[in-house]
Amino acid sequence: MNKSMINAMVSMQNLQQKLNIQSHNIANINTTGYKKLEASFQDLLTTRVNQVNDFSLEGRKSSLGVQEGVGIRMSNPYLRTEQGTMANTNISTDLAIHGDGFFEVGTLDGEDRLFTRNGSFQLVPSSDNLDELYLATSGGQVVKNNENEPISIPVNHELTIDDMGNVFAYNKSNPGEAPLELGQLKIVRILSPQYLQPMGNSLYTLSEDKLTDPSLVQEMDLNANSDFTANxxxxxxxxxxxxxxxxxxxxxxEEMTEMMVTQRAFQLTSKAYSNAETMMKLAANLRS
Structure with missing residues (x-):
């Protein structure tokens, strides 16, 4: 097959993948805690084809070699973790992180470690103790504290969380009673977000070997903010x-503008494929 057709075909396939990613971003524009994906491209294998020596003429400015490639390929989509805007809900179980960090959530047995920026949590009853409620995601994953345990709240208590993630529960029946201290939210910082693997519902995870890598997953102690004046x-x-x-x-x-640029690139590449096909037909007709 003509190399120009291969080049155009491979490029169109990857441009279509980029359009799919951009469509996915637009579809999730109203998804709480969603982080956009961004596609990047790199050249595939290129070769240098030398021309015949007769082309080496005095005063000739063009190169004696022709650079040939076989198109482009899309690298793994890159997760953009920039801060999104904050919406006030006045719901006590709704939480947001201002800054670079993720909530850690998972199953009750602690085997799964998942990360999210979606703080649309809710209180769900415990199957073992009817007098306790767990702070959990809409999918049932419990929110963890800094002791790697689920945050449990007694029934008929009001949840309060300060700006350092410390969790308190106030007795609704006795407002004058001292609040219960339930630990601190577990906030982690992912130093290389490109390793995060999306699991759906704004949840992310890491491969098993990277979960235990301290150079990649950093647990944050927000209480340091109360004593930062010393240093x-x-x-x-x-x-x-x-x-x-x-x-x-x-x-x-921005996403719509980028999608239009990608569509124009797809159309241009499609035209290049069509032109290459026309040239092959002309060559075949000349032979016959």
Whole structure:
């Protein structure tokens, strides 16, 4: 097959994948905590074809070799973790992270470790103790504290979380009673977000070998913010907002503009394929 046709065909396949990613971003523009995916491309194998020596003429400016490639391929989509806008919900179980970090959630047995920016949590009853409620995601994964345990709240208690992620429960029947201290939210920072694997519902995970890599997963102690005046460099630039939800970080106008550029590139590549096919037909007709 003509190399120009191979080049165009491979490029169209990868441009279609980029269009799919952009469509996915636009479809999730209203998804709480969604982080946009961005496609990047790289050249495939290129070769240099030398021309005959007769082309080596005095004063000739063009190269004696012709660079040939076989199109482009899309690298793994890159997760963009920029902060999304905050929406005030005034719901005590809605939480948002202002800064670079993720909530850690998982199953009750602690085997699964998942990360999310979607703080649309809810209180679900415990199957073992009817007097306890768990703070959990809409999918049933429990929110963990800094002791790697689920956050359990007694029934008839009101949940309060400060900006450092400390969890308290106030007795609704006795407002004057001292609050129960339920630990601190477990917030982790993923130092290389490109390793995050999407699991759906704004949940992400890492491969087993990377979950235990301290150079990749860093557990944050937000209580350091209360004592940062001694050494301002020790301040953790993360804050928990109760009653807020982080919106998607997809910018619709930018995404639509980029999609139009990708569509034009697809059309141009499709035209190149069509022209190469026409030239092959002309060559075949000349032979006959």
């Amino acid at each position: 301002p460099d020790d301040k953790v630039n993360i804050q928990i907002l109760q009653g807020f939800l982080e919106q998607s970080n997809v910018n619709l106008s």
